[in-house]
Amino acid sequence: MSIPAFASAQKDTTNTGDKDFDPTPVIMEHIGDSHSWPFVFPLVAEKPIPLPVILYTDKGMEVFSSSKITPEGTIYAGTYYSYKLEEKKVKIVDAAGKVDENATVYDFSITRNVVSMFMTIAVLLIVFLSVSSTYKKRAGKAPKGLQSFLEPLILFVRDDIAIPNLGIKYVRFMPLLLTIFFFILINNLFGMIPFFPGGFNLTGNIAVTLVLSMIILFVVNLNGNKHYWKHIFMPNPWWLFPIMIPVEIVSIFSKPIALMIRLFANITAGHIVILSLISLIFIFGTLWISPVSIVFVVFMDMIELLVAFLQAYIFTLLSALFIGMAVEEHHHEVI
Amino acid sequence: MELVTPDIGLVFWTTVCFAILLFILGKFAWKPILEAVKERENSIETALQRAEAAKDEMARLTNENEALLKQARVERDLILQEARKVKDQIISEAKESANTEGHRMIEMARLEINNQRAIAMADVKNQVASLSLEIAEKILNKQFEDQKKQDELVAQLLKEVKL
Known part of the structure; x- marks a missing residue:
């Protein structure tokens, strides 16, 4: 949700006079990426910062x-x-x-999304390295401050996502799951801030979700044990080979693709809904509609806050589930 | 369609950034944090177990103490009872020995008295005998002052002797 987009949109409408306001380019400008960071000095000027x-x-x-x-x-x-x-x-x-x-x-430009990613990664590093040093300093003591805020989340990822799906092998995948969870979460949350340091749509960008899901694809298939591959290439009974093998191969790829689309669609849809609601003010061309817009936007923001956590949780949970299915030491019972 | 076409640039930067983030956080944040949490959980676990063990130990000690106390009480009672018994015994023994000693002394006193009396009686007898002899001597002296009476008695005595 970016104010700059609207600043320019408003300028455009005033310039073109009676022409109807078209929200699509505004929304698309926000949802997409750009080669400069639009920055607004409130009521004074809008200036794109070059990248x-x-x-x-x-x-x-x-x-x-x-x-x-x-x-x-x-x-x-x-x-x-x-x-x-x-x-x-x-x-x-x-x-x-x-x-x-x-x-x-x-x-390979450092676009707006890349800059915002640098920023969120810097925040993640600062936060977690400081929390980590707090853990060293306060070894064996009760958590305090930022540590006590983040520890439940870390424990949540460990106890409710990793251990139920991965069993005793969870330790090896904890860094990946925690990094994915907090990377998605912080980008979802920063994306909700309408101005600097937010105002971008990183986790709603298909390139980012593509990379995340490809990482999962590689981790799942590189860690797949013999049960996993046997399940794919030697289904039971043998005469199902022609049907089952293609289905299983498709499923290898469909799982990460589902992850990719789910995160992308959820975050982008949220941003589009909020921007559309604000666009109502400009479409109607009257200030009187703004209370309605604001009420709905606040409502949507709350839902988006939930979605921000929910999508980070779902992505991590499904990742853990897929990895868990690949590394599980199960014994096929012949029915 | 533009929305669902990934840009090569963003794919590249995301990959690089995520790899770096994963490496740094994995090495310097997640590992120490998870280890610290695990350690703390373990220490809490052991602390709880120890508390439980200490409680059990405490209960055991209390029980033991109570048992000891009970035993001590029983022993004390036993000892008191014994002491009482011994006391009674000593008293009765002392009484008995006092009794026998008394009896013995009385017996001895009686014997002594008897002896003394016998001695006294013998003395009295001797004196009576010597007195009576003296008296008899004096009487005889008086009776046989006359020669004729002597002759008469000799004659009588001779008569009585039969050869």
């Missing part, structure tokens, strides 16, 4: 500030090619300023 653009082309690396290619359409002549932004994507352009569709460019 570094890092491009990998067939000729080599290019690094420059995103201020060179904003606003959208500005052409920047780099070392190897000329670039411009088109629908927030960096494209190579030819001398005439037309997009060269054949040239491929890989965009």
Whole structure:
């Protein structure tokens, strides 16, 4: 939920006069990623803070500030090619300023989402390293301060997620599960803050959830024991081979994909709903609708707060479940 | 469709960031935290067990003490009873011995008295005998002052002797 988006939206509507307000670009701008961080000085000005653009082309690396290619359409002549932004994507352009569709460019820019990820990771590191040192200092004593706030969460992940699904093998997977849980949780929560340090949509970005689910895919399949593989390639009875083997192989991939879609869809949907409710004020073009919007937004924010915890929990729980199924030492009973 | 197309850049940075986060937190946060929690849980567990054991020990000691006390009481009673018995015995023995001693002394006194009396009687007899002899001598002296009477008695005595 970002104020900057609305600041610009409002400006646009006032500029274009009677034209109806279209919430889609506003919402999409927030939900997606961008090469600059929109920053608003309340009631004064809106200023996009430029971020570094890092491009990998067939000729080599290019690094420059995103201020060179904003606003959208500005052409920047780099070392190897000329670039411009088109629908927030960096494209190579030819001398005439037309997009060269054949040239491929890989965009490794430090975008808004990457910066926000750096920020949340810094917060996670500061918080947990300090808590960890508190544990060392206060060994054997009752938890205190931040430690006593986080310990129930850590114990929750251990006792209610890891141990029930992984049994005695839980110790090995605890770091992964805890990291995933707190990474998703903090990004969900920061995403709910409408201005700096929030105002982004990281866990509602398919690239992030893709990486998280791929990690789970690798962890599950690299740790799968012989029971797990036997279950996939030697189903019982033998004449089910032609049906069961493809089904099982699909299920290997469908599980992480479900994880990916679930987190992405939940967080993005929440952001879209809240932004749509606020957009009502601009769609109706009257201030009188704002109490309705605010009531609904507060209500949705509370639901989103629940969803933030719930999705972190579900992602971690299902990860633990899938890993647990792969490492379980079970004995097939022949029925 | 743009929404569900992952950007290579964000995928790359997420992978890198997550890997670093996992490494650092795993090494410097989760491991010490989980170990500390485990350790504390263990210490609480052992403390509880020890408290339980101490309670049992306490109960055992109390029981033992009570048993000891009871035993001591029984013993004391026994000792008192014994002492009483001994006392009674000593008293009765003392009485008995006093009795026998008394009897013995009385017997001895009686014997002594008898002896003394016998001695006294013998003395009296002797004196009576000597007195009577003296008296008889004096009487005889008086009766036989006359010669004729002597002759008469000799004659009578001779007559009585029959050869």
